[in-house]
Amino acid sequence: MQKFKDSEVRWGVLGVGNVCEVKSAPAMNRIPHSRLVAVMRRDEAKVKDYAARHGVSKWYTSAEALILDPEVNAIYIATPPNAHLELTRMAAAAGKPVYVEKPMARTYSECLEMIDRCQSAEVPLFVAYYRRALPHFLRIKALLDEGAIGEIRTVHINLKQAVEADLMTKLDDNWRVNPEIAGGGYFFDLASHQLDLLDFFFGKITHAAGFSGNQAKAYAAEDIVTGSFVFENGILGTGNWCFTSSHTARKDEIIIDGSLGQIRFATFGKGEFTVLRDSQEPEHFQLPLPHHIQQPLIHSIVDELLGQGACPSTGITGARANWAMGELVKNRVE
Template sequence: MKKIEGKEVKWGVLGVGDVCEKKSAPAMQKVKGSQLIAVMRRNEAKAQDYAERHGVSTWYGDADALIQDPEVNAIYIATPPNAHLELTKKAAAAGKPVYVEKPMARDYQECKEMIRVCQAAEVPLFVAYYRRTLPNFLKVKSLIETGEIGKVRYVNITINQPKHPDMKEDIAANWRIDPEVAGGGYFFDLGSHQLDYLDFLFGPIAEVNAIAGNQAGEYPAEDIVLANFRFESGVLGSGNWCFTTGESSKKDEIKIIGTSGEISFPCFWGTWVTLRKDGEKEQEFTFDMPENIQYFLIQSIVEELLGKENASPSTGETAARTNWVMEEMTKNYYKK
């Protein structure tokens, strides 16, 4: 795969919306060997506003113009998923490495095509599953690898969330619950992080049995998914994702059960890790997060683009597996 020539990754961002305010793009200005030099949004006035507030020198209202900017040598696609494939094709054709938001695409076929075009152009493809680099999630991985809970038997995911927790406008304006844009609903938005992280811990999921439905009938996407699954490594798993519960049932927990203990931790609403071992006192570990939550992943991508082999743990190949799993878990609903 091609590396960046020179000593600096010069990023151009397509789609500077909410995720770029704090989570991701500002880190590109902080990581050593990295600069954010251009941003784009279809509304050019909003792109200019972002650029002026964040100290970015160049802005565009057209994606092609940013991709062809000779000063930009890496592309970050921060749009909704329906644009990921098209923009990846254009960036790859321009010979520029691609970093794309999660979920990687609307479906597994789009993911495979993104991988194909990047391989053909010999450009790296990375995906924003940044939990693979955060200290609390790395602690869980370390506890498992050092045998703190013995041999892992199974893992369980539970997400209970009230309806529309992030709504600041009408339902019709929320692309996260429009399958034509997002591929699915909140499950694709949130569950993708959890499933990708389990792939990081235990390897690929080989078998899925699941049912998805829409119980509240407020939008076209699924609002509940129940699943059982098996990893190639032999670990078993189950998951319950419900996005129409009451506040009193709100829950975010991943629990990993082993032959001599268990580990539990939240994926979204906390940064602690709890370890329970047979015959020992419970331990709780807490962690501080970087100001820009994607900092460590972006740092790993920059290191790889500047020559360090396999520095980033989140690639197109790993991320595509998560799309396959989500598609399997919802295929009864979408009739795929």
């Protein structure tokens, strides 16, 4: 990769929607040697409003115009997945590092092209799998690495959500259940975080197979997925994702079983997890979450660009979640 030549990262954001209100973009001004200098959205009224509320001096309705702004030296793509590939092509062609929202793209093949474009242009590519940098997940990884629950045997993901009562009236506004935009349904939106986090803990998934279906027929995308997977170190995993469950059955839990104990946690929780060891009382941990949830990961990107560290979430790792998801939904049951 070519050396980042500036002493400050000056961000331009493409697609300042909800994720940019608190989770991500505001953090760019809270990190040393990092500034948010320009934002873009096709809706002029909305982008002007965002810029005014967040104190951003430059706004655009054209992605190309923002990317070519000479003051902007790093691009954050915060659009839905269907635009990620094309915008990455444009940013890479302009020689600017890319930080892209998750899932990285709609398909694994789109991810591979994004990686190729950035590698050819010698610019780094990062993906917003920010759980890799959150304190409680770093603590879990440290416990796993030090053998706190012995040798890892199995991993199980259990995610169940109920259908929103007014979903059918909001379908036109809900890109997350439109496969042409998102690549799939809520599975692609949420399971991507889980599979990437397990990749962070245990390495890449080398084998995956599963079944998907559309049971409730509330939208076109899959609403249920079950499957199994194998990590490169031989650990076995299973997953059960249902997005049309009852409210009573709602669940967000990952269980990691080892030869000496177990770790349980929620992927989308409050920074908590529990360690259970043989013949010991359960240990409950809770570490505070940052107000701007992506700030630790964005900080690692700034550090890497300035030659002071490394970001744990790259195009290479991000693409692996897309590959695993594609394998798990491959067998559609009608």
